[in-house]
Amino acid sequence: MKQILCLFVLISSFAFAQEKMKVINPVKWNVTYSLDDKNSSDVFVILTATIDKEWHIYSQKVGNAGPVATSFTFDKDSLKYSTSGETVEPAGEKKLDPAFDAEIVSFTGTVVFTQRIKRVKNIPIKITGNIEYMTCNNMQCYPPKTVPFSIEIP
DSSP: OHHHHHHHHHHHHHOOOOOOHHHOEEEEEEHHHHHOOOOOTEEEEEEEEOOTTTTTTOOOTTTTSSSSSOOEOOBBBTTTTEEEEEOOOOOOOOEEEETTTEEEEEEEEEEEEEEEESSSSSSSSEEEEEEOOOOEOOSOOOOOOOEEEEEEEO
16 A cells, blocks of 8 residues: 555656646747838748737847847848848837846837848748747746747748
8 A cells, every 4th residue: 555655646746747847938939921012022021929928028139238138040041032131129118127137128918020031033932040039027037049930921
């Protein structure tokens, strides 16, 4: 009977530990596009982060404050397209972040970043790259995460 009880406790402990070790992902990314009405060879890649309640991600411009800035890397394919300018972000909320003891711009809820792409020829293209970001709440921060993306533009 003691062996069965010990086995039950061991299995229960293992199941509890597995539940605690589940990776929580408070940010979901969606990548879409919009064609430029004024220039048919230009495309806007729209990178949308949907952030769970009580979590936030950081601006692309955090300076040396501490957190990893959100960044977007577009794979180069100079025969088909090039990026034009920097990835645009909304204003965000600048406030004191106790985790880094600095005023930092961050985003909550849904945030939309936009990158202009210039096509070399008005032909279908596939744009690939990576999004790197760090997410925190008022209790903890997760290590920076890199998410690959890919989108086909007709």
